[in-house]
Amino acid sequence: MLEETLVLFKNVRQPGYSGDLASYQSSGGYSALKKALKMKPEEIVNTVKESNLRGRGGAGFPTGLKWSFMAKGTGKPSYLVINADEGEPGTFKDREIMLKEPHMFLEGYMIGCYAIGCHHGYIYVRGEFVPAMQRLQEAIDECYQSGLLGDKIAGSDFKLDITLHPGAGAYICGEETALLDSLEGRRGQPRTKPPFPAVAGFNGCPTSVNNVETLMNVPSIINDGAEAFKELGPPNNAGTHLVSLSGHVNNPGVYELKMGVNLKDIIYDIGGGILGGKELKGVIPGGSSTPVLRPDEIDIPYDFDSLAKAKSMMGSSAIIVFNEDTDVVKFLYRIVKFYNHESCGQCTPCREGTNWSRLMLRQFVQQQGTPQQLKRLYRVGGNMMGTTLCPLGDACAMPLRAFLEKYPEEFQAHFAEAS
Amino acid sequence: MFSPEGQKKAEHILSRYPIKMNALLPILHLAQRENKGYLTPEWLEHVAEVCEVPATHVEGVATFYTMFKFRPLGKYHLQICTNIACGLCGGEKILEHVEQRLDLHAGHTREDGQFSIEEVECLGACGYGPVMIVNEEYHERLTVEATDKIIDELEKNTKELPEKILPLDRPLTA
Numbered sequence: 001m002l003e004e005t006l007v008l009f010k011n012v013r014q015p016g017y018s019g020d021l022a023s024y025q026s027s028g029g030y031s032a033l034k035k036a037l038k039m040k041p042e043e044i045v046n047t048v049k050e051s052n053l054r055g056r057g058g059a060g061f062p063t064g065l066k067w068s069f070m071a072k073g074t075g076k077p078s079y080l081v082i083n084a085d086e087g088e089p090g091t092f093k094d095r096e097i098m099l100k101e102p103h104m105f106l107e108g109y110m111i112g113c114y115a116i117g118c119h120h121g122y123i124y125v126r127g128e129f130v131p132a133m134q135r136l137q138e139a140i141d142e143c144y145q146s147g148l149l150g151d152k153i154a155g156s157d158f159k160l161d162i163t164l165h166p167g168a169g170a171y172i173c174g175e176e177t178a179l180l181d182s183l184e185g186r187r188g189q190p191r192t193k194p195p196f197p198a199v200a201g202f203n204g205c206p207t208s209v210n211n212v213e214t215l216m217n218v219p220s221i222i223n224d225g226a227e228a229f230k231e232l233g234p235p236n237n238a239g240t241h242l243v244s245l246s247g248h249v250n251n252p253g254v255y256e257l258k259m260g261v262n263l264k265d266i267i268y269d270i271g272g273g274i275l276g277g278k279e280l281k282g283v284i285p286g287g288s289s290t291p292v293l294r295p296d297e298i299d300i301p302y303d304f305d306s307l308a309k310a311k312s313m314m315g316s317s318a319i320i321v322f323n324e325d326t327d328v329v330k331f332l333y334r335i336v337k338f339y340n341h342e343s344c345g346q347c348t349p350c351r352e353g354t355n356w357s358r359l360m361l362r363q364f365v366q367q368q369g370t371p372q373q374l375k376r377l378y379r380v381g382g383n384m385m386g387t388t389l390c391p392l393g394d395a396c397a398m399p400l401r402a403f404l405e406k407y408p409e410e411f412q413a414h415f416a417e418a419s
Numbered sequence: 420m421f422s423p424e425g426q427k428k429a430e431h432i433l434s435r436y437p438i439k440m441n442a443l444l445p446i447l448h449l450a451q452r453e454n455k456g457y458l459t460p461e462w463l464e465h466v467a468e469v470c471e472v473p474a475t476h477v478e479g480v481a482t483f484y485t486m487f488k489f490r491p492l493g494k495y496h497l498q499i500c501t502n503i504a505c506g507l508c509g510g511e512k513i514l515e516h517v518e519q520r521l522d523l524h525a526g527h528t529r530e531d532g533q534f535s536i537e538e539v540e541c542l543g544a545c546g547y548g549p550v551m552i553v554n555e556e557y558h559e560r561l562t563v564e565a566t567d568k569i570i571d572e573l574e575k576n577t578k579e580l581p582e583k584i585l586p587l588d589r590p591l592t593a
Contacts, residue, residue: 086543087541087543089502089540089545090503090504090541091543092546127448127484127486128486128498128542128543128552130555131555163436165444166445167444167484168447168448168484169486170483182444184440185441185442185472185480186480187480187483203438244545244546246507246545246546246548247503247504248507252545252548254546318545331503331506335503338502338540338541341540342540
């Protein structure tokens with residue numbers, strides 16, 4: 001029987017834990033910050049690099065490496081910006097962190113700021129998360145009151161301010177360069193890269209953008225060392241991660257699991273099996289943009305590399321389960337409609353491709369599909385892959401093509417009778 | 420155009436950023452709140468002065484984001500998610516039910532100004548679907564009955580809603 005491995009949520013799972021500063025400190029909180037402030041910044045970057053911590057926002061880029069890319073000696077301030085614009089359908093772990101354990105994230109964030117020399121951090125939270133923002137702001141206020149933030153943090157000579165920045169409802173701002181544009185006070189549209197944010201990010205200064213959960217891992221890495229962290233998962237996929245489980249399972253929710261546990265076990269042991277005792281029809285393993293897996297493909301380890309081997313992605317660790325009653329065509333239509341709605345309109349393949357895919361799929365939903373239309377739909381998906389500035393085009397095309405490949409019979413059932 | 424208190428909040432927000440333009444989104448949120456939930460051309464111009472950017476820039480930015488509104492919303496703004504996970508759990512049924520019950524289509528505001536319904540994309544609470552946000556409060560794992568109960572309370576004006584405060588509006592203690 002698969003069970004949770006508690007590192008990030010070790011406090012959250014304690015009954016009666018409030019998540020305020022006093023309760024976090026009484027469980028040993030902010031000891032890693034004090035330890036880190038006695039280390040050299042480069043030592044911290046190296047420790048995080050050695051730990052093999054990979055970003056939890058979707059791409060899985062090594063965090064220490066990202067920090068080490070930061071341009072040095074430019075004479076400009078450096079920034080560490082937090083991406084809390086959680087919007088990938090299926091993902092709801094960062095909201096859970098901000099509501100239940102804001103201080104562990106803040107501690108990791110402060111250590112990160114010290115490591116790369118950032119004196120003013122910005123947390124970009126999606127605009128709809130008002131309760132989560134209030135909770136996080138309370139935690140930040142507590143830190144200011146107790147001297148953990150301000151001119152001399154935790155009794156050191158390091159100055160650090162943190163500001164919460166509300167987004168305003170645009171999925172695309174989860175893409176890091178769109179997020180930086182939005183933070184600067186512009187429309188959130190992805191930039192051409194290079195230059196990468198590590199060279200020219202927020203206001204043209206060296207910037208690193210990290211996910212909330214990624215930084216929440218840093219306190220335990222500093223306290224227990226890189227080796228202990230690496231042991232919590234297969235090689236190159238270190239640590240635990242927060243898995244968002246949703247859809248047709250008996251126990252949906254956020255669970256902390258070791259990397260590399262079996263995907264099937266997550267659904268049947270942790271998730272308690274399929275809702276209403278129905279048959280499983282498919283699993284989207286990493287948020288709505290990742291290619292779907294059929295029931296016979298889910299007996300695999302759940303980590304970055306194993307999912308890539310199965311021609312899908314772990315993305316933001318968001319598992320969406322759907323049962324035999326699901327109309328796959330309608331389901332895909334809803335996914336594509338989302339990406340169509342959220343396309344920023346900058347690149348033609350994405351702006352036009354998401355729209356035409358949606359319109360063609362609507363014909364199938366209305367039982368008006370044709371074999372030619374099916375081929376065209378597949379081709380339009382291919383034309384979006386890799387042809388846009390940011391991955392939103394891919395995010396629409398990947399599920400589109402995967403559903404067409406893996407459930408052809410469902411689409412054929414939606415052909416107009418005449419054809 | 421900001422009230423004296425709003426002006427103070429705006430100044431506090433501006434003080435948190437290296438360039439005034441950076442504060443554009445939070446200032447727009449603040450302006451929208453001061454004007455009962457929507458922005459007008461006059462407010463956009465005012466925000467442009469506060470953030471020292473051209474008014475056309477402010478308009479371009481404000482119209483990009485879905486949370487900025489340009490006409491009054493109802494007293495209760497119901498945002499119902501029908502996206503992937505909520506959709507699997509019956510989000511569309513909840514939306515249809517609310518539309519029927521309030522005799523109002525999604526995307527519209529009732530003439531008496533009490534209700535607006537909006538069909539929205541993922542609200543980031545996928546494990547607890549179907550989800551509806553009333554003004555800014557999340558309601559999760561909705562059933563038709565639970566939704567009816569919420570609307571009953573709203574119609575009778577007996578529902579207590581949390582005060583609309585964005586964290587940045589509040590001065591820091593430090």
